[in-house]
Amino acid sequence: MRWLFLLGSCWLTLAQAALPFNVPEALSKAQLPADSVAIIVQPVDGGAPLISHNAAKAMNPASVMKLVTTYAALEALTPAYRWKTEVYRNGTLNQGVLDGDLIIKGYGDPALNITEFWRLLQQVQQQGIRQIKGNLVLDLSVYAPEVGQRPVLDDEPWRAYNANPSALLLNGRNTSFRFAVANTGNQPSVQLSQEFELPQIRVINTMQIRKGACNDWRSDLRYSITPQTDGVTVAFSGTLPSQCDARYLELSVLSDTQYVFLSFKKLWAQLGGQFNGQLVLAPATDANTLVTTWLSPPLDSVVRDINKWSNNVMARQLMLTMALEAGFTPADETGAALTLKQVLRQRGLQFAELVVENGSGLSRTERISAEHLAQLLVTAWQRPVMPVLMASMPILGLDGTTKKRLADSNSQGMAYLKTGSLEGVSSIAGYVQDMAGKRYVLVVIANHARASAVRKVQDALLKQLIEGR
Incomplete structure (x- = not known):
């Protein structure tokens, strides 16, 4: 030219x-x-x-x-430089049973993902805690509350790039939805899944396959988010081009504390632990006992x-x-x-x-x-x-x-x-x-x-x- x-x-x-x-x-x-x-x-x-x-x-x-x-x-x-995430307990610990709360204090680790969180909880269990009779307490006090409440920049408030900071940010607070063409049966269909599946994120999939290349795969994809008391419903509609391989869309459909709490419940149970408590937001105190400290990857x-x-x-x-x-x-x-x-x-x-x-x-x-x-x-x-x-x-x-x-x-x-x-x-x-x-x-x-x-x-x-x- x-x-x-x-x-x-x-x-x-x-x-x-x-x-x-x-x-x-x-x-x-x-x-x-x-x-x-x-x-x-x-x-x-x-x-x-x-x-x-x-x-x-x-x-x-x-x-x-x-x-x-x-x-x-x-x-x-x-x-x-490495970030730390501390885990404390209150109450007594006897034969694997914690008669008290488990407390997680975040220091703003930007890289804490599901795999590392699983390993952190494994460390907690290795310290002798198998059953928690109290609640899960999250300490977010190192950040001013308003940093997690900033308005989003555009009209896509659920997109992961708009997620606000959190002193305890897990997995970037995003759920990765995977879209793929499934060729089972007589007619191809859209297979939709969560990369780290939480049952409290309920997915409705009415998407169809359309013919064509994958260059503009997002052009006819639509979604709606409906928060509920026990989670959220995410409904996907529209079409996916037939020539697409796996494609991903990252959404932040839960609050930072909801995401940590629900992920904790799933991973703790997978590790064989017992927990039936609630989510509580409160700072750790000097009276709490340190259980373990997780260190992030280096800066x-x-x-x-x-x-x-x-x-x-x-x-x-x-x-x-x-x-x-x-x-x-x-x-x-x-x-x-x-x-x-x-x-x-x-x-x-x-x-x-x-x-x-x-x-x-x-x-x-x-x-x-x-x-x-x-x-x-x-x-x-x-x-x-x-x-x-x-x-x-x-x-x-x-x-x-x-x-x-x-x-x-x-x-x-x-x-x-x-x-x-x-x-x-x-x-x-x-x-x-x-x-x-x-x-x-x-x-x-x-x-x-x-x-x-x-x-x-x-x-x-x-x-x-x-x-x-």
Whole structure:
């Protein structure tokens, strides 16, 4: 295409103070006003930018904000940081019978999943508790209550990406629904199942099979959620294309405490334990007896899940953890934002335009300029945490959110990039290596109703920088 050729010719050997002439033409071809896009390309050694356009303009970065949060967290907490989840008891324990309550205190572990929770409960039973005559008490006191009550950003309140933080977040509080074409009997049907099945999540499946490719499999899928006193009913209708292999939809249909309680009851029984108590929310006290402590995977593992798959609630939990460790108890987003900015200032990164709401980019108010995001990446390149941060980013054409981008070109594997997308926002930022081995920082942010059209510009810039054409 002609506009791709014009974009390619913009790369100059001299540093540029403004956008080269033919890039505005490329943006025009994409029907994007030049002032709606910010671009910067800069050597990782901090040399003068090759391209700088609207670089100082404060922009909504969407999920690219996760680079700011994860870099600050790696500096503040270290890559070896681990979260703890404590289990206490009250009452007496005699021959496996606890005549009292079991108490679980969360500290905001963003990576606590069903498998790890099962192992934690196994540890509890190994400490001699087999029957609980009291209740299950959950202590969520390290977070301010309001952090779990934030309004959602769009009209999909049940989607997992909208889940609010919790001091005791299990499995990201999401239920993964699996859709597959079943070819049993005379007519194919839609097979629907939960990845971790809870009987209190009742599924109604009236979906049908339609002919066609799987590219737009979500286009005719509909669901409704009906909360009930003892659980929730999830009804699916619409159609699934016949050429689909297994597809998944993650929904958060239970509250954080419901999900923990119902998962506890199922796993405790599977482990052979007995429990008939209720759910109680209350803080642990000094009078309680510590039973066991669970430690999460290290932060260097957690940031990979956050950045490669753009996990919003994990990023929000991470920012709140920085506040906790800085002494803000209970933690909230205000203290977390202050802590994050202080960490950046200690590394010489003082950004007047920076606005941090929750650290995930799932926000209409978060702001950063392209030049300051590039400055952060250049600074990170010189820091000991650089290998961890870079390894957490999706690899172009190979994995994460960039798996399908430029996958069939020589650019595959030549860039580590975080992507961001909201309605009206499209962004990309990270490290790029050209065929000669020289590395650059690239940031492209578009804020416009047609922001998704900037993807062609992003890909053309990447291809030109990497392949020289």
